[in-house]
Amino acid sequence: MKLTTKQLKQIIAEELNFVLNQNREMNEFFTLSDKMLMLNEGKIKDFLAKAPKWFSSKWKIIKDLAKAAKLGIQDIYYVFKAEKGMLYKILSVVGWNLDSLLKIVKNGIKTFTRIQQAASEALANAPGIKQAVKAGKFGSEILDEWFEKNPWMKKIAGPAVGALLIVIWLNMAFTGDWDYDFDQTAMIRAMQGDFSLEELFFSADGKRLLMLLFAGSFLNLSFPWLAAATSGFKLVVSVIYTMGKEEMGKTDTVVSLSEKNFGGL
Helix, strand or coil: CCCCHHHHHHHHHHHHHHHHHHHHHHHHHHHHHHHHCCCCHHHHHHHHHHCCHHHHHHHHHHHHHHHHHCCCHHHHHHHHHHHHHHHHHHHHHCCCCHHHHHHHHHHHHHHHHHHHHHHHHHHHHCHHHHHHHHHCCCCHHHHHHHHHHCHHHHHCECHHHHHHHHHHHHHHHHHCCCCCCCCHHHHHHHHCCCCEHHHHHCCHHHHHHHHHHHHCCCCCCCCHHHHCCCCHHHHHHHHHHHHHHHHHHHCCCCCCCCHHHHCCC
């Protein structure tokens, strides 16, 4: 269907509005946090006592995570700001309910495993796909053929697609592989039900993801980190600890605030 200029403008406006709404609270959180962490030790507790509940409640979770991960408050704050605030965005989508995130991740791994198997079978049984991968090309006709042979993929939509992207992002966090920098907006929107797997794979980022799948970058992907994640809290602690070590490695000097300053949380 050919879009009119008016329809195209409306779509662009909706996209911009979505991004602005997603980022507004996060930017306010980081702005307030930056100011708070510049205060003298004795005034931080007072700041949190007077701060809006949505702000102080998040810092209560952050404090607990920092303690469990054995990282300083400043260190863990760097983690939440890293990768354009990706961890903050993910937790916001699940309402900062860590067990909900664990459930999403487990479902995402199930989806990934099925796609992984389908990709392996396609490489083994479809010469055209092999040639396309070797040539670095992935045309729409290849995708059409793949979806036709795997009709169940067309039914995967919304949160299931977001879960798949979160699994890949988490695995990159644990392996330290940030080379594949897919669109964060697509991940968040997918978690909220805005994308189907088919729509994702036909996008530029989706084709790039498929190339990685078929080329083998993710074909041997395993998730040993999930075995220890018996709760959503443990999962996020593991992510934070891993990313925290990575962030501290990039920083010449990291000043960790004492846990006692946050004892009143």
